[in-house]
Amino acid sequence: MALVKYNNNSISAVTSAAAMTSGDMTLIKSVTASSDSTINFVHGTSDVVLDSTYPIYIFKFINIHPETDSTEFSVGFRDGSTAYDATKSTNAFVAVHDEADSEAALNNRSSNEGLSQNTGFQNLNLNMGNGNDESLSGEMFLFNPSSTTFVKHFMSTTQYYQDGNASLNYRVGGYCNVTAAIDAVQFKMNSGDIDAGTIKLYGIKDS
Amino acid sequence: MSIVKLNNRGIKDVTALGSITGLGNLTFIKKLTASSSGTLSFVDGASSVVLDNTYKEYLFTFNNIHPASNSSLGFKASINGGSAYGIATTTSAVMAEQGEGSDDSFLGYRTSQDHAEDTGLIKIGESYGTDNDQSGSGFMHLFNPSSTTFVKNFIAQNHSCHPSDYTDHAFVGGYINTTSAVNAIQFAMTTGNIDAGDICLYGIK
Numbered sequence: 001m002a003l004v005k006y007n008n009n010s011i012s013a014v015t016s017a018a019a020m021t022s023g024d025m026t027l028i029k030s031v032t033a034s035s036d037s038t039i040n041f042v043h044g045t046s047d048v049v050l051d052s053t054y055p056i057y058i059f060k061f062i063n064i065h066p067e068t069d070s071t072e073f074s075v076g077f078r079d080g081s082t083a084y085d086a087t088k089s090t091n092a093f094v095a096v097h098d099e100a101d102s103e104a105a106l107n108n109r110s111s112n113e114g115l116s117q118n119t120g121f122q123n124l125n126l127n128m129g130n131g132n133d134e135s136l137s138g139e140m141f142l143f144n145p146s147s148t149t150f151v152k153h154f155m156s157t158t159q160y161y162q163d164g165n166a167s168l169n170y171r172v173g174g175y176c177n178v179t180a181a182i183d184a185v186q187f188k189m190n191s192g193d194i195d196a197g198t199i200k201l202y203g204i205k206d207s
Numbered sequence: 208m209s210i211v212k213l214n215n216r217g218i219k220d221v222t223a224l225g226s227i228t229g230l231g232n233l234t235f236i237k238k239l240t241a242s243s244s245g246t247l248s249f250v251d252g253a254s255s256v257v258l259d260n261t262y263k264e265y266l267f268t269f270n271n272i273h274p275a276s277n278s279s280l281g282f283k284a285s286i287n288g289g290s291a292y293g294i295a296t297t298t299s300a301v302m303a304e305q306g307e308g309s310d311d312s313f314l315g316y317r318t319s320q321d322h323a324e325d326t327g328l329i330k331i332g333e334s335y336g337t338d339n340d341q342s343g344s345g346f347m348h349l350f351n352p353s354s355t356t357f358v359k360n361f362i363a364q365n366h367s368c369h370p371s372d373y374t375d376h377a378f379v380g381g382y383i384n385t386t387s388a389v390n391a392i393q394f395a396m397t398t399g400n401i402d403a404g405d406i407c408l409y410g411i412k
Binding site (some may be wrong): 023024025030055084089090091092093106107108110111114116117120141144145147150151153154155171173174175177179204205207 | 232238270271303307312313344364367375409
């Protein structure tokens with residue numbers, strides 16, 4: 001049989017290959033904010049998957065920029081109704097160091113930003129700045145949102161520019177204390193819009 | 208040389224291309240599901256498990272680990288393919304907690320959860336409750352287990368429902384203090400069985 005040689009020009013138009021894997025961390029949806037009051041990831045809408053397809057989901061936050069100064073980036077979970085009001089219990093702490101080198105501390109924030117059987121949104125940071133070069137980046141793990149047996153654990157880490165010109169590394173852990181499935185997640189600012197930034201949703205395969 | 212044009216139809220049966228990259232850098236290796244299990248073990252070379260120099264970093268994920276008794280999740284390492292577990296390990300442990308009743312708020316170092324050259328079960332989470340809806344979830348990175356030069360560093364983060372109904376966020380870092388290759392990891396609760404839950408192993412390229 002004659003040998004047929006291919007080059008990049010001939011293969012560049014190919015857009016799919018049947019049996020090739022795409023890795024085991026799959027990008028599901030990327031949403032870029034443009035003065036949005038909320039950003040929603042709703043299972044079954046706009047190609048979003050948030051069900052038993054994956055046992056673990058990861059949200060990545062890239063350069064989230066608020067319209068309003070001194071506000072918080074927050075998250076809510078939907079557990080059966082149209083409202084993002086799943087009951088949550090959480091803890092929070094922060095490592096802070098300012099540009100003036102006058103404050104360097106590790107602070108327990110559970111009594112402030114932590115929730116105790118509360119249906120409100122969970123702050124994922126505190127007092128972020130809205131200067132042109134200021135933003136937040138980080139990630140949040142959500143475990144087994146489709147379970148109807150267990151509570152739904154989540155853990156977030158955000159790094160951001162605080163309004164007081166400081167670097168803050170903010171950690172939140174908690175669970176939606178419900179056995180109903182979580183089928184949607186909403187992000188918003190406590191005040192004003194999400195001026196800019198990207199939120200990506202990934203699923204991690206377990207087979 | 209004549210040009211041969213390909214289309215999707217022509218390439219549909221291709222299953223591998225040697226030089227393609229970017230297909231994802233997280234590779235699923237193995238999933239173990241607990242069912243009243245005393246231990247869950249990942250042994251290199253057994254049951255399709257890879258835990259050698261194929262990857263420089265491995266990731267274990269823990270999904271809804273539910274204990275038979277109020278207890279903590281932990282692990283032991285092996286350097287002989289699982290014939291024996293228990294390599295001296297040193298860790299540090301930081302916990303953040305908050306009760307469902309706005310009580311028990313805590314942030315700090317937790318001496319009850321750390322280890323100093325301990326050959327027993329190495330705790331990577333706080334207490335997990337046994338109520339039907341209680342569990343713990345999280346992950347652990349294990350770096351370069353096949354090294355014969357360095358100790359084996361690991362970083363774990365787990366979140367659990369404490370038996371007393373408060374949120375427990377555990378940050379544990381440490382090293383398995385051996386220069387022998389670690390080729391098996393075994394998970395267990397400090398007391399009783401792992402009643403339910405999944406542990407998955409991934410390789411990171």
